[in-house]
Amino acid sequence: MLDAYADRWALVTGASSGIGAEFARQLAARGMHLAITARREDRLEQLARELHTRHGAELEILPCDLSVAGASKELTSELARRGRQIELLVNNAGFAIVGNVEETSPEEVARMIQLNIGTVADLTCRVLPEMLERRHGAVINVSSLSAFQPVAWMGAYAASKSWALHFSEALWAEVRDRGVTVLAVCPGVTQTEFFQAAGIPGWLDRHTAKSPQKVVKRALRAMEKRRQYVVPGWKDYLMTIAVRLTTRRTAVNESARFFRPKKAENNESSKAEPSESESEPSDDSPVDRRASA
Numbered sequence: 001m002l003d004a005y006a007d008r009w010a011l012v013t014g015a016s017s018g019i020g021a022e023f024a025r026q027l028a029a030r031g032m033h034l035a036i037t038a039r040r041e042d043r044l045e046q047l048a049r050e051l052h053t054r055h056g057a058e059l060e061i062l063p064c065d066l067s068v069a070g071a072s073k074e075l076t077s078e079l080a081r082r083g084r085q086i087e088l089l090v091n092n093a094g095f096a097i098v099g100n101v102e103e104t105s106p107e108e109v110a111r112m113i114q115l116n117i118g119t120v121a122d123l124t125c126r127v128l129p130e131m132l133e134r135r136h137g138a139v140i141n142v143s144s145l146s147a148f149q150p151v152a153w154m155g156a157y158a159a160s161k162s163w164a165l166h167f168s169e170a171l172w173a174e175v176r177d178r179g180v181t182v183l184a185v186c187p188g189v190t191q192t193e194f195f196q197a198a199g200i201p202g203w204l205d206r207h208t209a210k211s212p213q214k215v216v217k218r219a220l221r222a223m224e225k226r227r228q229y230v231v232p233g234w235k236d237y238l239m240t241i242a243v244r245l246t247t248r249r250t251a252v253n254e255s256a257r258f259f260r261p262k263k264a265e266n267n268e269s270s271k272a273e274p275s276e277s278e279s280e281p282s283d284d285s286p287v288d289r290r291a292s293a
């Protein structure tokens with residue numbers, strides 16, 4: 001278990017913005033040194049200057065595209081060459097594809113799966129064995145509220161986050177008696193560049209969102225308590241219970257209504273009116289119409 005932060009090294013992926021940058025900030029405030037990675041080097045350098053000035057943290061900046069197979073192997077080799085022993089791995093880098101399947105590029109889906117699944121598996125399997133040998137350390141995988149159900153219009157993304165949740169929970173059970181802990185963090189809508197990157201820039205204006213500060217605070221608290229997963233925010237946690245109580249059909253139909261792209265909405269409205277069973281959900285529908293992400 002990560003029993004102390006000070007003067008130990010954390011590797012944070014996707015640290016150039018949003019939740020990843022906030023992980024770097026809160027870990028530096030606890031006295032950790034940081035290896036930070038993402039593609040936008042200028043953002044990483046700016047963050048490094050901020051954290052060094054404010055907290056005296058040491059930083060390694062490792063810009064790379066983690067959606068390329070083999071990139072994570074190079075990353076860990078470079079860290080080993082620099083003599084950095086990773087005490088905490090935060091697998092945070094990720095993105096979503098939202099939209100009609102017929103307009104989705106298969107190459108883009110492959111890149112997303114490589115980043116959201118391939119790189120998370122690869123980095124974890126490279127870093128975790130050393131932690132087990134030392135009998136201390138922790139891995140945090142940033143999953144999503146969408147991990148708890150199939151989500152229409154973003155099926156591959158939600159499934160990649162289900163993978164991250166299940167992978168993390170399984171590892172948590174495997175390693176928990178060996179001094180190491182693994183945590184899946186499952187945030188709902190959070191104020192970051194995520195929706196911009198997913199091609200739905202106005203999303204945050206129309207939905208309530210949590211701050212990355214709150215998400216990271218809850219995540220670190222859950223890691224300290226050695227929990228296997230955390231859903232920051234009680235309303236989002238209730239969503240996961242509602243999904244368990246309803247049928248899988250209702251859950252996925254609700255997601256289809258919620259995430260339906262504008263274009264598909266227009267096409268549908270020019271067709272026949274929906275049948276009663278397919279019409280708007282009733283007020284007592286067990287599945288809330290807020291977004292998962």
Ligand SMILES: NC(=O)c1ccc[n+]([C@@H]2O[C@H](COP(=O)([O-])OP(=O)(O)OC[C@H]3O[C@@H](n4cnc5c(N)ncnc54)[C@H](OP(=O)(O)O)[C@@H]3O)[C@@H](O)[C@H]2O)c1
Pocket residue numbers: 013014015016017018019020037038039040041043064065066067068092093094095096115142143144145186187188189190191192193194195197292293
């Ligand atoms: N925001 C939400 O509502 C929400 C909800 C649930 C889960 N999440 C998850 O939270 C994690 C962080 O996302 P965020 O909300 O903080 O969004 P964000 O602000 O868009 O951050 C995404 C981070 O991932 C990095 N990244 C993207 N593609 C990459 C690539 N090919 N190689 C290396 N790094 C890459 C980005 O850096 P560069 O662009 O510089 O490479 C950026 O630092 C993601 O895994 C996301 O799925 C977000």
